[in-house]
Amino acid sequence: MRILPAIILAVAILLAPVLWYLIPWLFEEEDFSGPAIDSGARIEIEMLSQQVEDLRSRLERMATELSRVQIGGAPIITPDSLDADSYGYDSSSPNEIIDAYAQVVLIANRKKVNNELQIAGPRFLRETFGLPRDDLSNECQSMTNPRLESKLKLEQVGPIRVRMLQPAIDSLRTVFQNIERTDPDLYARINTAGSLCVRFIRGSTSSASTHAYGLAVDLNIDGVLDTLGDGKTQLGLTILADFFRDEGWVWGAAWGREDSMHFEVSRNKLEEWVAAGLL
Known part of the structure; x- marks a missing residue:
């Protein structure tokens, strides 16, 4: 009696890569310069992407169980045996536009969200600009x-007030203008957890982060702070990331220790500004 479930799981596992690559392909290369779109439609697109990520995670668990299938062995995991938390989002929140942006979801394809953008690491920043001050501390x-x-x-830049370098402010203003034009409902929910902070990177005694250079900002939806390093984030931040990437900003969700509230100017963009004499 275990053969049929095993076959079904095997087929599902084989189909997973097809879904994984086909669904993102259908929605890539969106043009943010057009008119405003229906917010509900954009949320549905993002939720579909999240569901593909959730499906992949579930199939990985099922594959593990399938490898253990033996006569009289461990039972097969079925969809009914998985609770709502397995899907990676808060099912207690109504699926409405007013609440969807704040829903916590898995970050789909987390390691590749920045595409070809390069991080401006501490060494590059120090060699290019020097330290933001000589006597850095942990404060x-x-x-x-x-x-x-x-x-x-x-x-004041769009919905938030920031202290940053002028080119970064101008670039951030472009990001917010695109968001407001394309998704005004999301724009109205954007909040900040800070921008400039001139100090060492936590745990370091020699390196300063992009925050210390006025080249980074932390954002959230409705003032709710994200949990650092859990691989999940608010749905609204996953949408914001598309706009920031289009403008040449890096999203901290891709880091080893996920920091999805963090957005910083990429090395690619900084090199453009330096070459143009803006910094």
């Missing part, structure tokens, strides 16, 4: 590097 301080300080501004 946030003011910026004293003359080259950077002259470009540091405090401005």
Whole structure:
């Protein structure tokens, strides 16, 4: 009696790669320059992508169980045996536009969300600009590097107020303008957890992060902070990531220790600004 479930699972496992690559292909290369789209439709697209990721995770667990199938062995896992938490999102929240952006979901294809964008690491930042100040500590301080300080501004940018380098502010404004035009419902829910903080990277005694250079911002939906390192995030942040990537910003969701509230200017973009004399 175990042969039929085993065959079904084997077919599902074989189909998983097809679904995994076909679904993202159907929705890639979206043009953010067009008119505003229906927010409900965009949420459905993102949720479909999340469901593909959830399906992949479930199939991996099923494959493990399938390998254990023996006469009189362990039982097969069926869909009915999985609770709502297995899908990677909070099922207690109504599936409506007003709540969907704040739903916590798995981050689909997390390691590849930044495509070909490069991270501006501490060594690159130090060699290009010097340290943001000579006497860095573990506490946030003011910026004293003359080259950077002259470009540091405090401005209202879209829905949030940030202190960042001027080129980063201008680029961030472009991101928010695209979001507001394309998805005004999401735009209205954007909040920040901070931008400039001139200090060492936590755990380091020599390196400063992009936050210390005024080149990064932490965002969230409705002021709810994301749990660091759990591989999940608010659905709204996964949508924001598309806009930031299009403008040349890196999303912290791809890091070994996932930080999905974090968005920073890529090395690619910084090299453009330096070449143009903006920094």
